Amino acid sequence: MNLATKKTPRRIIAQPYDFSVQDLVDKIESSDIDLKPDYQRNYVWGDNDEIENKRSRLIESLLLNIPIPVIYFAEQQETLKYEVIDGQQRLRTFQDYLQDKFELKNLEIREDVNGKKYSELNPKDRDEIRKRSIRAIVILNESDEEIKYEVFERLNLGSIQLTPQEIRNNTLRGSFNDLLKELANSELFSKLINLKLKKDQSNMAKEELVLRFFAYHFSDMKRVESLSYFLTKYMKDNQNLSQNKIELHRNLFHNTLASINKYLGKNAFSIYQVKTSRWNPTSNRALFDAEMLAFAKVNQDEIRITPKQFIERLKKLMEDQEFKKSLIDQSGGKKIEKRVNSVISILLNNQ
Template sequence: MTEGEAKTLFDTEEDSLTPEEREDLATAEPEAEPVTYTGTDFDVEGLVRRLKRGDIVIPTFGHGDESLEVAGFQRGFVWRRPQMDRFIESLLMGYPIPGIMLVQQVDRRYLVLDGQQRLRTLGAFYEGIHGGREFVLDNVADEFKGLTYRTLAPEQRRQLDNTFIQATIVKTDGSNQSLEAIYQVFERLNSGGTQLTPHEIRIALYPGMLVDFLEKLNKTGNWRQLYGARSLRLRDQELILRIVALYDNSAKYFRPQKKFLNEFLGTHRNLEGLDNGKLERLFTEASKLLLEGPGRHALRFQSSQVNAALAEALYVGLMRRLDGGTAPTPEDVAAAVRAFTSDRETAVTISGSTATEEYVRKRLNMATKAFAGI
């Protein structure tokens, strides 16, 4: 069973991309970034050896070693034991195995861009432990049942150790231009079972203090009550990024939205040029007023789901109002939200294709005027 097939088994509604995310992924960048890559083959034993000594790194999702130019491409480890067993069995049977993709950084380490689950499975099988228990093959043909790496017959061990896995190696120099090229490469390969969202790819490319700041805001109580349950696909965190980026730099917004957010996150990767204290204060005050005024339904429009376009407009408009003077009452905020959402022009700008420059600027201006009047 391939990694993509295993992902498909565990797809849920949360795993599916939203129409907005599909549009974002499908929208072409105005410029195609060049990339340098090579192909090579690694024997399985060599891959495991490199994993153990840290020459191949499976990055932490969204965070990680500051010395890594690229980190966190991988989501959580989702294979269950039957899929892990079947993968090892495929290698023992000599079946063809999908290739992996690595990013070679300046210090010559390889970072796993695609193939986390296969590599983690190999590491666990060679180590003999998974989840605190002995890794004994079970969901396999009878001839392999009960085997561990240490109890493989010599010919079986040679078959496994000497199997070659093809690797595509993409090179980066750590610059924003280089990372944007890798983003475009990954986006084009991002298909099959559980596609990564644009934001999952984005924070993988640009881990740092800004991502940590977004996650801090994402944990605040009033925001959580407004948004609802945590998004397994980080859609709540992406919405906060949209709010922060548009509050800070809406005048320079451009399509495609994914590139605008990529550039913002890359430029302010470690909060360079951002007043994070002010942003946190305005965001938390706006969350409190929206919850106490219009309530949880404020971020929803004709649906039980959060409308991201509506939410970003309300937050940016209210944060601008809070930055300009004394805080309005929750009742005044509720009245402003009703006026904004009942306007026919609002419905146009928060439905359908919402990421155009015209619609983004229009809804932000309308929300700003609605809150300026209270």
């Protein structure tokens, strides 16, 4: 074995702690625990608790000394505060109950506490709840970023169902992540992009599209890994971009969008339905890649076609079965190059 090529094992550095329920609530109140970082979702137990009764049953578990699942935190690099990876609903329930925001109901073992808020319990039960020990695992900020991403992803399998971009948002913070969020919410991009699912408006799908554009553009559309790893690697490699490079990325994105708006307007990133002679109202991710990358590669003074001519040629391209099929295939490799080159050919008015 060649020792010179042996890789240093990547490490996750984690520390277990036992906090009392009161400790956890105090840390939430003092903002030492961030209950709702960017990647977290709303407090669904409070909104949908009529049937499952999870809140009351969790408090009853404290009273009965039933084991509570481990809570996972990530330590922020800048402030050393804790962000919740897994356990937000439990923590919110602890906080709300100690603040008398709901009363217990429909409990079968401790029927005697049904209808009671925290302040209405006897002193013994109050002590039982607030002093109860909860195991927490804190992923320390010295942990390898790629391994930290893996931890988020695997915990996500059985819990809060984060999207890959939501995980990147939490594990790869820096100037580039801030830029992605800025551009995803820019006025023109919000006007041109129309994602199909309502949840895409809040699960960082738009930020991932911006990331896709940069990753493909600056890698000259060369991708050998899975799309998820390809995007994660690009974001990690550019996590803390200098201000000059941030400006380069920002200007590239805005200038490309402006060109697309000039030539396509409301039809940007939309598939033309030949059978119905209509543009699909929702954006297509593969077409987003093709149009953004093509317009980014061609200078304005090289374009040899009017907006009206461009749209007519694009409609004709979408009649091509191979091109149409490529819009629903995985974006990558030769397929994405072919899509981009097809659009570039139109812009240059190549026959």
